[in-house]
Amino acid sequence: MSTSVPDTEIAIHRAGAQRMGFFTDTSVCIGCKACEVACKQWNDLPADGSQTGKGVSYDHTGDLSASSWRHVRFVELFEPSPQLKEEAQRALDAGAGGKLPAIPAAGAIDLVDAAGPAPDIVDVAEAVRKMGDWVFMSDVCKHCTNSGCLDACPTGALIRTEHQTVVLQPDVCNGCGYCVPACPFGVVDRDPEDGRAGKCTLCYDRLQDGLEPACAKSCPTDSIQFGPHEELVEIASRRVAELHLRGIEGAYLYGAGDEPEDQLAGGLGSFFLLTEPPERYGLPAHADSPVQENVVPATVAAVTAGLLATAGAVLAFTAAGRRARRTPGGAW
Amino acid sequence: MAEAHPVGFRWVMKAKERGARVIHVDPRYGRTSQLADLHVPIRAGTDVAFLGGLIRHVIETESYFKEYVVAYTNASTIVCDAFRDTEDLNGLFSGFDSATGRYDPASWGYEDCAVGFSAGVHEHATQAFREHTGAGMDLRGVRHDDNLQDPRCVFQVLRRHFSRYTPEMVEQICGISREQFMAVADALIANSGRERTGMFCYANGWTQHSGAVQMIRSAAILQLLLGNVGRPGGGIMAMRGHASIQGSTDIPTLYDLLPGYLHMPTTREGHLTLKEYIGVGKADTGWWSHFDAYIVSLLKAWFGEAATEQNDYGFGWLPKLTGNHSHFSTTLRTLDGGVEGMFVMGQNPAVGSQHSGLQRRALAKLKWLVVRDLAEIETATFWRDSPEVQSGELSPEAIQTEVFLMPVASHIEKEGTFTNTQRLVQFRDKALHPPGDARSELWFMHHLTKRVKAHYAGSERKRDWPLVNLKWDYPEHGVVREPDVEAVIKEVNGYDVATNRPVDSFDQLRSDGSTACGCWIYSGIYKDGVNQARRRIPGDISAPGGIVSPEWAWAWPANRRILYNRASADPHGKPWSERKRYVWWDEHEQKWAGYDVPDFPATKRPDYQAPPNARGMDAISGSDPFIMMADGRGWLYSPSGLLDGPLPTYYEPLESPVPNFLYPEVEGNPATIRWRRPENPYHAAGDPRYPVVATTFRLTEHHTAGGMSRTVPWLVELQPEMFAEIDPQLAADRGIDDGGWMTIVTERAEIEARAVVTDRIRPIKVDGQVIHQVALPWHWGYSGLSVGDTANELVALSGDPNVSIQDDKAFTCDVRAGRRRGPSTARLAGVTLSGHHVRPNEDDPSAENPQEASR
DSSP, rough: OOOOOOOTTTTTOOTTTOOOEEEEEEEGOOOOOHHHHHHHHHHTOOOOOTTTTSTTOOOOOOOOOTBBBBEEEEEEOOOOOOOHHHHHHHHHTTTTTTTOOOOTTOOHHHHHHHHHSOOOOOOHHHHHOSSSSEEEEEEEEBSSSSSSHHHOOOSSSSSOOOOSSSEEEETTOOOOOOOOHHHHTTOOOOOOTOOOOOOOOOOOHHHHHHOHHHHHHHHHHHHHEEHHHHHHHHHHHHHHHHHHTTOOTOOOOEEESOOOOGGGSSSSEEEEHHHHHHGTOOOOSSOHHHHHHHHHHHHHHHHHHHHHHHHHHHHHHHHHHHHHHHSOOOOO | OOTTTTTHHHHHHHHHHHHOOOOEEEOOHHHHHHHHEEEOOTTTOOOOHHHHHHHHHHHHHHHOOHHHHHHHGGGBBBBTOOOOOTTTBBTBBBEETTTTTHHHHHHGGGGGOOOOOOOOOOOOOOOOOHHHTTTTOTTOOOOBOSSSSSTTTTTHHHHHHHTOHHHHHHHHHHHOHHHHHHHHHHHHHHTSSSSOOOEEEHHEEEESSHHHHHHHHHHHHHHTTTTTTSSOOOOOTEOOOSSTTTTHTTTTTTEEEEEETTOBBBBTTTTTSHHHHHHHHHHHGGGGHHHHHHHHHHHHHHGGGOTTTTTTTGGGGGGOOSOSSHHHHHHHHHTOOOOOOOEEEEEOOOHHHSHHHHHHHHHHSSSSEEEEESSSSSSHHHHSSSSSHHTSSHHHHHHHOOOEEEEBBOOSSEEEEOTTSSEEEEOOOOSSOTTTOOOOOHHHHHHHHHHHHHHHHHHOOGGGHHHHOOOOOOOEETTTEEHHHHHHHHHHHEETTTTTTTEEEEEEEOSSSEOOOOOGTTTTTGGGGGGGGGBBOOOTTTTGGGGGOOTEEEETTTTTTSSSGGGBBBTTTTOSSSSSOOEEEEETTEEEESSSSSSTTTTTOOTOOTTTTBBGGGGSOTOOTTTSSSTTTTOOOOOSOOOOOOOOOBBBBBSSSOOSSSSSOOBBOOEEOOOOOTTOOOOOOOOOOOOOEEEEHHHHSSSSSTTTTOOOOHHTTOOOOOEEEEOOOHHHTOOOOOTTTTEEOOOOOOOOOOOOEOOTBOOOOTTTTOOEEEEEEEOOOOOSSOOOOOOGGOOOOOTTTTTTTOOOSSSEEEESSSSSSOTTTTHTTTTTTOOOOOTTOOOOOOGOOOOOOOO
């Protein structure tokens, strides 16, 4: 995963600074929205005005915006697929009964062994255990390695900090809005009244004083974890493995641990553990900074176009020259 | 729990990560359900059938923890032969008087056990605690059968009582499939016994029912059978409704209790002298034998030097109860003109109390009303903004109530303690000064009392004695003269009167007037003159027993973290399992030792046998862990203490669309308090106009009646509007669109709400019939940034017989599409008031709450 900063970025460098980020583990999110409130309170952001139906389910925030830098999504998935229903029926017919799935306790294995043979709880078809899913996810700026907003910003308002996070300086921002379409995740936005753009700073000011970001501090279940990026990736990978062991096969990391050709925006500083396909969370399956994504092809295209144009011009003149020479006594 | 206690739920998540199974039983699939391993949808109000089914299953499959049950519960005790069970009498216990709607509990006692208290008329919700604990019971003649075979032993009575609570019956009543029932049963059984323990957590989903106490008792019986009481990771956690409400029952704001769960004296039970009161309350056996020391010390704390043996320590001047003075009785009395003034502090009955339309009409009858709150709540503005004023039914000019709205300090602007549900008392420092005139409760009550005392200073009238002699000398400090909270804590702790030295524990309290104590169960909180509740030392959590963290704040009683922890060791004093060791007998030191303060006399040997005529704590043997009970045992069967039966029985909720399949002849709890007045109409069982079951719930984003949350923009934008959750089939049937308006209707009111059409709330199949349920958050009212209709307007007044709590978790209603057609409580406007009029100083016979059987 690329951690080097392109030379084109305006960046702060400080010796000893590490890449910091978020690991948002949606498998322990309880949808309480403390992160939304803590973020607004710390950053003195205004309420967006109450409107039912901005989002779906219990989500009335709708989107990340210039004044909402954490946003909890609620996805109700309660239609069991025919396939699950079939599996459930097969399991019941086979006499599985209604028992809980085996979830070996990671870290507590020793204790269980000491107690004697583990309780006889038999695996059961997923459909019997869970007739539905209400997925919670606290969305936030991804602080991308290939940062579309930063690449698009013409004023230098968006910069790369020493923690390799992306911060928007409101006093530099001229409200042009180029950053808005450049973000493949729909994070940054302009404030309709103020005109300027705004987004999560990963609590850059709190980091200066060695404090963790407000959302991470307020999260009661440690769904939002903060720390050095490398450490977080390690923790997250182990967590995914643990969940697989427990039968939650669908768990995966979004934005970390991918092969270079599959990386989202070069790898996300703020990445997630998800259990459903990304589209269910309103996230793109593939994403990159439009500027960087298109730099090589655009360059190739531009250079090719240039070469073709030059070739065309040269041909035009040389062809004209040959025609002129064929005409006796003709003028040049 | 994730919705209402998100921070506390952190610990459930940690437990889950360590391998705990989490099961969530609830009518709707909420945020907790998502994090649980299993969600069990249940028809609202049918929990006794479900728990009874589990009890039956545990008994029939012999999955109970046998040694624990025989040694530590009253399973072996023989019951009086006059006792008749609900199985004998088609749904009633022996002793029911259908004329009064009350039980005479005389036949419920143990065999040949002189009851010791007068079996007679008992007011609802003024239960003397002695009946809870069996104080006054003479246990000398009581027989046991340790083989649990005698047909009249508690175990066999229990077995027979729950014999028809089969999985099929559970499915029929609750709508819970056999597969789900077995999943829960298997998980419970697998995680109980010697090596493992399981815990129940409940909140208002169990408390706010017409048979609430019995519902919770069902869980207690189950936990006793499984051996889960008094052991780490076991027990029953009552998740309370707001911060520190545990403290408000410990040092109570409840009308029927004195501090430390002593009972308020009444005029009827021979409580007019201290001697009589002690005679009635003091137990012959068990820990309540020290009762006299607690009441005398309390009186010394209140009246100081003026309290002497000669004047009964001032006992005669304590107010005495004349009946049920609970919230709803008082509301109705107010409606009838019998209450002149009221203080409402940190409460919002105009929205938060049931039948809120009636509550507001009652407020309009007051002469004066003092409201203390952070915001201009509905209770303070009813005279100007209520639906009744908006509709023109009442007018500000006609309402005579003078309202004083006093600003308060928030919880960070004052210092004091919070008491959590696990009895942990945590003191908090003040972080900043409150603005302007905002003051803490301590300041307000202290200075108000000072002014009242000044007004009556020097009075010779007998009736002014308590005010003149109230000991009220707390030091004050600072510009606003805030009373010294540590002086209050010291008084609550208790002190030796002569030396002023704080006592170490309630062991040092005396009945001779030499000690004073504001709340005996909190004794020890100021041990050595140190504010123990302010400590925040977690200790080494990873060390054996480290999770107890005894130096983190302070728990009552005596800093014990798990009550009845003697039960974590077997009758010989050896832990049931090494893995779950908690408290044990140290043979070498000849005392009890362990990770927690042992809840047992320190040096009582496990093999101590109580002599036949022993009294007090000598009557408790070395293997009787439940020392607060007269027989030292956990009560599977309650021979005394409850007004609606010694065992929980399934009854339908007060309002229900279906009959009682277990006992067709008794629909609802026969002893439930019903206030039959024209203003308080109930739906008959199966009323076809109201076929939908309604329940209420809370959101994480809002808090109780909304005064603290619907005034905060950041919270309002998270949940902007009142809504109701409804399943897609019912919505389609009524033409209700997701996000559109719907109206919910009962005989009391109709309210409008946004419809949230979701599969998370599912119809239940009850005996082949489809019953729909709707779920309503109850946070909305007419004041604040976000206003909306109030769910509590729909609910009638009723009371669990033991504690008077209302039934708002399972009532019936109907729903229709569209906004409401008129004012929400217009149906009350047309109702003639029942004609009850009571003068303020007059006894109100209706306080007797005449009962009718629910036939």
